[in-house]
Amino acid sequence: MEVRRREGYHGTGPGAITPDGCAVELYSRIPVDDSPDLIARSVPAGATILELGCGVGRMTHPLLERGFTVTAVDESPEMLERVRGARTVLSPIETLDLGEHFDVVLLASFLVHAGSEDVRRGMLRTCLDHLAAGGCVLIQREGSDWHDVVPRERKVGDGVARVLSSEPVGPGVNSVHFEYAFPDAVWTQTFLSRPLSTEQFEQALAEVGLRVDAYLTDDGTWVRAVPATTT
Numbered sequence: 529m530e531v532r533r534r535e536g537y538h539g540t541g542p543g544a545i546t547p548d549g550c551a552v553e554l555y556s557r558i559p560v561d562d563s564p565d566l567i568a569r570s571v572p573a574g575a576t577i578l579e580l581g582c583g584v585g586r587m588t589h590p591l592l593e594r595g596f597t598v599t600a601v602d603e604s605p606e607m608l609e610r611v612r613g614a615r616t617v618l619s620p621i622e623t624l625d626l627g628e629h630f631d632v633v634l635l636a637s638f639l640v641h642a643g644s645e646d647v648r649r650g651m652l653r654t655c656l657d658h659l660a661a662g663g664c665v666l667i668q669r670e671g672s673d674w675h676d677v678v679p680r681e682r683k684v685g686d687g688v689a690r691v692l693s694s695e696p697v698g699p700g701v702n703s704v705h706f707e708y709a710f711p712d713a714v715w716t717q718t719f720l721s722r723p724l725s726t727e728q729f730e731q732a733l734a735e736v737g738l739r740v741d742a743y744l745t746d747d748g749t750w751v752r753a754v755p756a757t758t759t
């Protein structure tokens with residue numbers, strides 16, 4: 529598979545950089561938050577999970593430890609090389625067609641905000657097409673003020689993650705510039721993000737035949753979705 533840089537996305541810093549500008553070395557050192565526990569609370573124990581955009585396995589590994597069976601998908605071979613204990617699949621999410629079905633499909637890391645609406649639709653269709661009967665999709669979306677409270681920063685391990693800017697570059701699309709500064713290295717990532725109000729997010733789900741089953745966090749950033757035909 530030929531992996532090319534995605535237009536509007538790039539990154540700098542030591543080591544391999546993915547087509548969407550993520551640094552493999554950086555994701556190997558950012559500690560995971562409480563997402564694996566939230567996921568574990570929100571789906572049946574022992575479920576089969578299709579994890580889309582798994583990176584180095586920051587979430588994959590804690591999910592395996594919690595007893596889930598994970599198939600981990602990413603378009604970066606350098607990211608997948610670092611995943612342990614899960615089956616890995618090298619593929620863009622939006623064209624994935626495994627011909628298999630899973631209890632849970634996980635689309636985290638704000639990938640639903642893809643700059644291209646076609647890519648977003650493709651990703652959400654992939655979610656729906658890989659769902660087993662009775663299954664659910666877990667989606668992580670941006671907070672409502674995500675593009676407004678800029679610049680901002682937070683600690684990550686012994687470093688700092690800074691959102692330096694988020695500027696409109698087209699109708700409904702922003703270019704976001706991040707910097708990750710550690711004592712021994714600095715990485716940057718520039719990527720496109722399409723902010724989605726709750727109404728726009730629900731419309732995006734509806735376009736592919738999904739609907740919200742539950743907002744799992746008070747800030748609405750984690751969502752469980754199911755096929756729209758499910759009662």
Ligand SMILES: C[S@@+](CC[C@H](N)C(=O)[O-])C[C@H]1O[C@@H](n2cnc3c(N)ncnc32)[C@H](O)[C@@H]1O
Pocket residue numbers: 546547548550555580581582583584585586587601602603604607619620621622636637639647
């Ligand atoms: C921000 S990183 C997050 C990785 C992981 N979810 C985590 O929390 O550590 C996004 C990952 O998704 C992958 N990715 C982004 N867009 C993708 C796409 N359209 N198809 C496949 N992989 C994609 C990147 O290669 C990268 O590894």
